Amino acid sequence: MDLQRPSSVVRTFADFALPDELVVALAEQGITEPFPIQVATIEDALAGRDVLGRGRTGSGKTLAFVLPLLARLAASDNERRSGAPRAVILAPTRELANQIRDVVAPLAKELRLRYTTVYGGVAYNGQITALRNGVDIVVACPGRMIDLMESRHMSLDDVEITVLDEADHMAELGFLEHVREILSHTPENGQRLLFSATLDRGIDKLVRQFLHEPATHEVDEEEIPADAMTHHILHVDNNDRIPVITDLCAAPGRSMVFTRTKHGARRLAEQLVKSGVPAVELHGDLSQAKRARNLAAFSSGVADTLVATDIAARGIHVDNVALVIHADPPAEPKAFLHRSGRTARAGESGVVVTMMTDQQRRGVKRLARDAGIEATTTRVDAEHDLLSDIAPGERVFREMQNLDTIKPQRHNGEGRTGGRGNGRRQGSGQRRNSSRRSSDRFDDSRDRSERSRDERGRDERSRDDNERPRRERSERSWGDRNRDRTERNDHRRFSDNRERGPRNDDAPRRDDSSVRDGWKGRSSDGRRPNARRSDGPRPDVRGERRNDGRPGARPGARNSDRRTDRSSRDDSRGGNGSRGRDTGRGRDAGRGRRQHSR
Numbered sequence: 001m002d003l004q005r006p007s008s009v010v011r012t013f014a015d016f017a018l019p020d021e022l023v024v025a026l027a028e029q030g031i032t033e034p035f036p037i038q039v040a041t042i043e044d045a046l047a048g049r050d051v052l053g054r055g056r057t058g059s060g061k062t063l064a065f066v067l068p069l070l071a072r073l074a075a076s077d078n079e080r081r082s083g084a085p086r087a088v089i090l091a092p093t094r095e096l097a098n099q100i101r102d103v104v105a106p107l108a109k110e111l112r113l114r115y116t117t118v119y120g121g122v123a124y125n126g127q128i129t130a131l132r133n134g135v136d137i138v139v140a141c142p143g144r145m146i147d148l149m150e151s152r153h154m155s156l157d158d159v160e161i162t163v164l165d166e167a168d169h170m171a172e173l174g175f176l177e178h179v180r181e182i183l184s185h186t187p188e189n190g191q192r193l194l195f196s197a198t199l200d201r202g203i204d205k206l207v208r209q210f211l212h213e214p215a216t217h218e219v220d221e222e223e224i225p226a227d228a229m230t231h232h233i234l235h236v237d238n239n240d241r242i243p244v245i246t247d248l249c250a251a252p253g254r255s256m257v258f259t260r261t262k263h264g265a266r267r268l269a270e271q272l273v274k275s276g277v278p279a280v281e282l283h284g285d286l287s288q289a290k291r292a293r294n295l296a297a298f299s300s301g302v303a304d305t306l307v308a309t310d311i312a313a314r315g316i317h318v319d320n321v322a323l324v325i326h327a328d329p330p331a332e333p334k335a336f337l338h339r340s341g342r343t344a345r346a347g348e349s350g351v352v353v354t355m356m357t358d359q360q361r362r363g364v365k366r367l368a369r370d371a372g373i374e375a376t377t378t379r380v381d382a383e384h385d386l387l388s389d390i391a392p393g394e395r396v397f398r399e400m401q402n403l404d405t406i407k408p409q410r411h412n413g414e415g416r417t418g419g420r421g422n423g424r425r426q427g428s429g430q431r432r433n434s435s436r437r438s439s440d441r442f443d444d445s446r447d448r449s450e451r452s453r454d455e456r457g458r459d460e461r462s463r464d465d466n467e468r469p470r471r472e473r474s475e476r477s478w479g480d481r482n483r484d485r486t487e488r489n490d491h492r493r494f495s496d497n498r499e500r501g502p503r504n505d506d507a508p509r510r511d512d513s514s515v516r517d518g519w520k521g522r523s524s525d526g527r528r529p530n531a532r533r534s535d536g537p538r539p540d541v542r543g544e545r546r547n548d549g550r551p552g553a554r555p556g557a558r559n560s561d562r563r564t565d566r567s568s569r570d571d572s573r574g575g576n577g578s579r580g581r582d583t584g585r586g587r588d589a590g591r592g593r594r595q596h597s598r
Helices: 020-028 034-047 061-075 094-111 124-133 144-148 165-171 176-185 203-210 238-249 261-273 288-300 333-340 359-371 386-390 444-449 451-468 467-493 495-499 559-573 589-596
Strands: 051-055 087-090 113-120 137-140 161-165 192-195 215-221 228-234 255-260 278-284 305-308 321-326 352-355 375-378
Touching: 020 034, 020 061, 020 161, 034 051, 034 061, 034 192, 034 215, 051 061, 061 087, 061 192, 087 144, 087 176, 087 451, 094 113, 094 137, 094 288, 113 124, 113 451, 124 144, 137 144, 137 495, 144 176, 161 165, 161 176, 165 176, 165 192, 165 203, 176 203, 192 203, 192 255, 215 288, 228 467, 238 255, 238 261, 238 321, 238 352, 261 305, 278 288, 321 333, 333 359, 352 359, 352 386
Parallel strands: 051 192, 051 215, 087 137, 087 161, 113 137, 161 192, 228 352, 228 375, 255 305, 255 321, 278 305, 321 352
Antiparallel strands: none
């Protein structure tokens, strides 16, 4: 595939056919001159062509697709609909999605375009609400976006522009199948922009399948100033490795330290904090909230050192990172270049240090050769003078601030209800009425019934925990209703007695058991015609114990009753237990039965 090299003519953003609002917003941020990748791609993207741009990390690819995307959406006559974004930007990681959102937010506000982010690790509710309210731009990771599409919370029928950023990294993470599925749901005549550092790992097949006669552009390493990035390889003993890293990170300025494993990042961050160097960690074992908090602490200067795995090697842009340290050398040259690209960004200079022990000499030399870098190798310890030359300045050691008080920055309009600008202007210059046609809305009942599997499971678990007291209250309320209904029935049942006049002491009372059993079918004295009558005195059962739950006992029976039955059987059989005892149910009879049982 032939790649066109960008023109060397220096231009400003005002020379492009961009809206004046975007040019002014960029000037307020101090951005006036475009980078080579931006000069090469913006014109073709504004013309509506498919674009394939290839450039190293930190070359300015984000603005290269954000600016034409916003300009074309603002000039389009299509209206925003619920659940149907007009532009989609796909990113491989959450951190990169947030970085793109940070670039989009101030510019979209000027054009009154709504935006939101969609990725995993956070609740669905905020993202679903934002989509229902209607957004123009969705910055998404492929996995969560597929979930929302399958649950029919998002439709891609109105997508005008689709952007793939860091497409090669998506291939490394195994997202190509998701990307193909997403692109296949976008309109065939939509514009597609693809930016990548390389075109390997199946990216070329993706280009041939979904991009139509794309304008291809490339920014090579040759166009990057040779003195922008300085490489050092420090040969250290195992005991001097941590003290050397601590000394370098204690120097003024921001530092990023890369490890190969998540456990190594966590342990190194703890060691730096104990040594008096404020540091935060960033790796896949952290929740999204902690990752955002730690990144905010590093960006705001609360922590001067970020210890991360390769998850931060792509898409993490923090200004003024002066030093990058490879505490663990990466496994491949490509990862080495992406790690090193966290410094010397946007025309600035930076220093890259690779730590090497005796066991790593052969691998580090091969890595430097394959990456095409020229590095100076020096054997050092914690007291070597070269450390002051690499990271000049006085070493400062201080206590780490409590991170619980740090909250990530919330953008205007983006939060629980999703990202938005100030409302998009329509063709007449008026804001669109919030009321929408019923055909433009998703059926809420259908949406609720077709939630994703994870959301349904989470809702069921939370509902079981939250509604348990409600069930108890419901049962009590039903008991109250049944009791009230019984009292009303009793009121009707005994209304005849109350009509006869004052009730005397001999009249049946309301709480009498003979009355509660029912009124129909009774004689005038309140008894059933066929009921057995007991004219004898009511037995005295005081002092008797209730059934203790032993086998063979009748529910609700008393222990004395059970012993009476057993004794009666013995008497009828004429066994040894037959002694002619009194079988009455009085107190004396009960005492005799208990004696017989013993």
